[in-house]
Amino acid sequence: MFCVGSVDTLVEYYKLFAQKKAEGKHNLRVATIFSYAANEDDKDADGILDEGGEIIGGDTGNKHTRDYLESFIADYNGMFGTNWSTKDTKSFYGYYQDIAKKVKERKVDILLVVNMFLTGFDSKTLNTLYVDKNLRYHGLIQATPAPTAFSTRSNHKATSSSSATSRNAPTKP
Numbered sequence: 001m002f003c004v005g006s007v008d009t010l011v012e013y014y015k016l017f018a019q020k021k022a023e024g025k026h027n028l029r030v031a032t033i034f035s036y037a038a039n040e041d042d043k044d045a046d047g048i049l050d051e052g053g054e055i056i057g058g059d060t061g062n063k064h065t066r067d068y069l070e071s072f073i074a075d076y077n078g079m080f081g082t083n084w085s086t087k088d089t090k091s092f093y094g095y096y097q098d099i100a101k102k103v104k105e106r107k108v109d110i111l112l113v114v115n116m117f118l119t120g121f122d123s124k125t126l127n128t129l130y131v132d133k134n135l136r137y138h139g140l141i142q143a144t145p146a147p148t149a150f151s152t153r154s155n156h157k158a159t160s161s162s163s164a165t166s167r168n169a170p171t172k173p
Helices: 007-022 065-080 089-104 138-143 149-156
Strands: 002-004 030-032 110-113 128-132 163-166
Touching: 002 007, 007 030, 007 065, 007 110, 030 065, 030 089, 065 089
Parallel strands: 002 110, 002 128, 030 110, 128 163
Antiparallel strands: none
């Protein structure tokens, strides 16, 4: 699991993984899930009109994060022969459940997330958490057990290796 600080950062990482895959530099199955705001602000909206009195942007402006997620889900659908979308709650929840299942079955190599799956998600096969965001207080406490939950519960002894990595903090072996 790869946890990042914002949806914008997640989108950039996803694009980078996709580019490297297209270049033949890896064959990882990368998936993502995140929530989006229904009435998201346009980051470039500054209230300035162009010389002709028309609003600058439109279809060439920023993509809504839902549009990005929809295209990422389309990639997922292509990988696994599914038909999920963000078009309705039932389909999105189905995607959520399916991606959790695929992670547990080791069919997803890297799951990019912002906050989803950091709490309340246990998987015996998930043993590494990469972190590119500040996790503090309860967020750190809740996120750290995700890759270790099952390994420490089995007969009270660790059965798989776990690690959390952050570029903002030193790690111990």
